[in-house]
């Protein structure tokens with residue numbers, strides 16, 4: 001039975017959830033590492049098979065979550081090298097899984113995995129860079145793949161991957177920044193494209209892009225941070241836009257954005273921690289979007305990363321731009 005029910009909060013008009021007194025309040029580290037190990041070892045489950053289309057990112061979420069808990073020996077470097085190299089296409093880009101098309105989303109995830117397990121030198125870096133460079137349009141925007149759907153997520157993916165590969169100079173940075181600024185709205189937020197609704201995930205991508213390119217001073221931090229801080233509901237959880245339910249992944253997208261702006265103290269940390277820890281599954285391990293829902297690797301990474309931003313429970317410090325530990329990034333860490 002679900003521990004929570006969605007309810008309308010009378011106080012701020014935001015959809016919210018109740019947190020049960022029985023919900024966990026400390027980080028269940030060993031359960032989470034068991035959950036991740038089991039998730040990647042049971043390759044015939046419906047959950048695993050049906051998520052093939054995003055596999056490379058799924059592996060990054062698992063690898064990233066384990067790295068935040070300082071677990072290194074749960075998977076071999078060789079296994080990850082085989083997976084990543086098996087997905088590099090003739091275009092140079094990397095796909096979610098063998099037989100799928102290359103996309104910037106999975107190319108960034110593959111580069112992040114290679115950085116965490118220290119095998120960038122085994123990648124065809126020139127091929128990756130050529131694929132990423134080709135995604136830029138005349139107006140500075142980036143498409144995700146050869147079909148050229150435009151989204152500020154893809155701008156972030158390209159620039160983050162190039163930064164991690166030391167090849168940022170390959171694309172037109174002033175044009176990329178100009179395009180990102182056109183995606184800002186009068187409420188201080190950013191959307192997928194010029195004129196699109198502000199959304200916390202896109203704000204993260206746009207601020208991350210500006211941080212990577214050293215152009216953060218082009219935004220008014222107060223206005224954007226106000227919009228972000230208003231995402232906190234009475235339960236302590238954060239939503240991604242007004243009048244939506246809280247979701248543990250926004251503990252990352254919103255808090256990382258506030259951290260990039262130097263305004264992480266604009267959310268109530270205690271309530272935030274209470275919400276994130278309540279999203280843990282105390283039987284199987286892993287985090288869900290909301291307390292009592294089914295856990296998955298996506299919410300597990302972003303739940304742990306959110307707790308790391310809050311400096312909780314012995315988790316490795318996380319970089320707010322790359323969602324990777326500062327330990328693996330070394331002097332590449334930005335925030």
Ligand code: GRG
Pocket residue numbers: 105153156157200201202204205239240241244245247249253321322323
């Ligand atoms: C991991 C560092 C790192 C980068 C990846 C792909 C990407 C870069 C960022 C994605 C940012 C983003 C758009 C996150 C939002 C994801 C999400 C839960 C979307 C759901 O949107 P809706 O409209 O949900 O279905 P809401 O919460 O608005 O109801």
